[in-house]
Structures are given as structure tokens and as C-alpha cells.
Amino acid sequence: MIHIRFEGRSLDIAENQLGITASMNDVAVKERVSQHLDVHTNRLSAYVVDRRPSGDLIIRPQAVYG
Template identity: 75%
Template sequence: MVHIRFEGRSVDVPKTQLGIAAGMNDVAVKERVARHLDVNSDRLSAYVIDRRPSGDLIVRPEAVYG
């Protein structure tokens, strides 16, 4: 499962629906997520991908503290 947090929305999408395979790097994952959201992949350049022990992914904006 891929949990996407984008512009105030949260959505869960199966990896298979996005075409994400095990071992894909962050750039490839962001490209597939951007295609799903119908936006340019550069809109996700400041986003991070958290890889959970379960195999799930979380695509989210980078957190800024302080």
C-alpha cells in the first residue's frame, strides 16, 4: 500500500495500481505517484518517502520543525 499526502489530501493506493515494484528508488516512486495524481513529478521534489517495515510506503511533504 502507498499512503499519499498531497496538498491537504490523503489517499491510499495499492502498489500494483501505481506500478511500483520492490526495490524501486525514490525518483521512480515519485514519478508513478505524480502520474497517478496527474501532476508534474517536480511537484513532489520536496516530498520524502518513508519505507515502513511492512513494505508500505508513505509519500509526504518533508517535515520542518523549529
């Protein structure tokens, strides 16, 4: 499962729907997600791809503390 948090929205999408595989690097994952969201890839440049032990991915903005 891919969980995406983008501009106030949360989406859960199956990996195969986006064509994402476990071997893809973060750049490739962000490219697929940006295509799905119909936005330019640079809109996700500050986003983090969090790989969970379950195999799920979370694409989210970087957390800012302080």
C-alpha cells in the same frame, strides 16, 4: 500499500495499481505517484518517500521543525 499526503489530501492506493515495486528508487516512486495525481514530477521534489518495515510506503512533505 502506498499512502500519499498531497496538498491536504490523503490517499491509500495499492502498489500494483501504480506499478510500484519494492526495488524502485525514490525518484521512480515519485514519478509513478505524480502520474497518478496528474501533476508534474517537480511538484513532489520536496516530498519524502518513507519506507515502513511492513513494506508500505508513505509519500509526504518533508517535516519542518522549529
